[in-house]
Amino acid sequence: MLQTARNGGSITPRYTKIIKHHASQNRASIHPYTKIKAHEYNPDTQTWSLTTDPPIPDLPEIDYIYFATGARADVREMPLLRQMNEQYPIDVKGGFPCLTNDLAWRDDVPLFVTGRMAALRLGPGAPNLEGARVGAERVAWGMEEVLGKGREVGGQCEGFCGLGNRYASLLGECD
Incomplete structure (x- = not known):
């Protein structure tokens, strides 16, 4: 249910619109379900050469890479x-x-x-x-x-809740 609610990813609608605009101008490309198998950085041109799975035909040199990995996390396996x-x-x-x-x-x-x-x-x-x-x-x-x-001081919570002096709750504790 969580994956369905996230619609497969976590890009906000605002950034989805920006990315799609760049893709329509051929300034970016989107490759879901693609893994980078090998990469090589060229410091002279400041670009990357990539080998992907599945292969992306005619993939040019890359200026920037944004990874949206969608890594699966299982608390039992961490x-x-x-x-x-x-x-x-x-x-x-x-x-x-x-x-x-x-x-x-x-x-x-x-x-x-x-x-x-x-x-x-x-x-x-x-x-x-x-x-x-x-x-x-x-x-x-x-x-x-x-x-x-925490301590109530002048009607405000002082200490951990973030109001007042955040170190006040330590007073008297180390005497």
Whole structure:
């Protein structure tokens, strides 16, 4: 469902229009489902020579390359999270972890996850800038729970929520 909602990619409508305009002017080309098998950079001409799969006939020298890889990520296969999965297992759906509402690994494990791996909570925009913004807000809520709410000073939250002196919550902790 997430892949269908993203329509196969994450290029915003605004940039899709820009790219298609450049392609119509022969200033850019779009090659979905194409892999670069070999590449060579020429420092004299500042261009790239590419070998692709499938082959692109009459491919000229390339000035710029933008990779939209669409890399598949499965939390069960990520070496970084192997030990976490073993010691603190959680449900996984389609490779995505079933996080808490605050994007924590589990209620008893203060490991917070954002981006593509938070897609089950944030929706198809999770890997994009809007997903990053919403994810950061949710992680901040979770961090406030983990670290304590901070001190109320003059009706404002001072400390972790980002208002007031962000170091004030450290006062008295190291005495």
